[in-house]
Amino acid sequence: MSSFTISASDGSDSLPVNSTSDLSKDTLVNFPAFKIWLSTLQHSLRRQENLSHEFHKNPYVLRKIDIQSADFFKGGRLGFLKLKADVSNRDGEALPGSVFLRGGSVGMLLILQPDDIPQAEEEDKRAILTIQPRIPAGSLAFPEIPAGMLDDSGTFSGGAAKEIHEETGLSIPQNELIDMTSLALQSIQQPKDGETLQQAVYPSPGGSDEFIPLFLCQKRMPRKDIEGLQGRLSGLRQEGEKITLKVVPLENLWKEGLRDGKTLAAWALYKGLKQEGKI
Template sequence: MAVNAIRTISSALKNLKPLQPPNFISNKKNSFFCKMSTESPSLTHSITLPSKQSQPVQILAAPGVSSSDFWSAIDSSLFKQWLHNLQTEKGILANGTMTLSQVLIQGVDMFGKRIGFLKFKAEIFDKDTGNKVPGIVFARGPAVAVLILLESEGETYAVLTEQARVPVGRIILELPAGMLEDDKGDIVGTAVREVEEETGIKLNVEDMVDLTAFLDSSTGCTVFPSPGGCDEEISIFMCRRRVDKEIITHLQGKETGLREHGELIKVHVVPYKNLWRATADCK
């Protein structure tokens, strides 16, 4: 059903129709929207969602967003998945008490030929009160993380990676993790690849246990680290392995990562019993 819903959304996005300039916009406060409609009609469009919401949704480009970035944004898997999530059984628009009137595309960051990060602002209102729901969105899509447990000489250790995280301005110890390229990505394969890239440890797909699969199905079987501002949802896997103590020593302080891509990673191995104290990583 989810695939059919996304296909329906994709079809709606392909049939976008330019909006005519609203005749009620005349004061200075609304001059931006008037300008977008009259001078840049290709960057102001509307769609009709296949949900209980009947009114069209305006999609606009903020100043500085190019035409190519605008169209890439609304055709991206990040944006389509967000629209789909709004209309699922537990979606914001599912029961008809809220309405989406407008989406302002504010920023696009490309990872090669695909969109890696997408920033936009959604105008969503509660129908009963007329109040606006906070709608600033940083979209980056699904990701995967792996808890690696190494057993040696009666002790269990966890593997962490040390990385510079510019958004928080700090060096952070965290579980090995990585982004999926799109919503249809190979989750387990991505987990195995990220672990090898970040730690040098080669894992087998059949050894991976999906911890988030044990969540109630109503959760979507993923975790949301920051749902107040970001759409990121993470699948968490675990892998256990018995190793010689020499392996633990070899891994400690090992420098890894795709350095040509700016990944400056150092491996840390900590006793599992101390893991909850060793890292501020919410995963």
């Protein structure tokens, strides 16, 4: 174990951190997922200074962080963190603070339409699901929309285009992608002093920081090419990805992928934005 301090929300270098022996201070503070999580939390805690805030009279404070484990990817890059954050008020009332840090991902609703029907028609539209092992869910054949983690240097739209290519073999220009989460949030009145959450969905905010912007790509293709995607094997085999493609009627997407939160969220965003005439 090792101990050090990092910058607290008031700018002082006084927030205690107890870390595992394999995780240095520099590696921790430069881990993108940790930086985003800490900055977001500290901003939310500072909002308690507002007289109208529910917790103003007895504000919560981030008092310390205990790093419980760190997982490293190939090449020594930090991948996942498990930590316990002590967030409590002066009466000793603590908020649940067990956190699994993994950072941002991207999800893609890829809709294919045969080019022998009018573009304005919803009829015969198809969506692509990937079927792959998801060991945390105990599954070897989990259906979900194409998705993947965002690397440190990429943009969300670039990450989405990259994942579509890796998981389906289709090359999609970034300018053909629609960020449905950002588009939907534009229609919601955000308070000027509100929280600074990501423009994304949070599939498990009670335990993980993971946030997922959801993109839409609608592509017209020859009907035979769409049918040719059914059952195709894809994924980066050298990275352990064992992916089989499943092409389903768009109207059945919610049933085919009902166990996957991002699939249902993408379906709901598509339906809502379509209803409001924004896509």
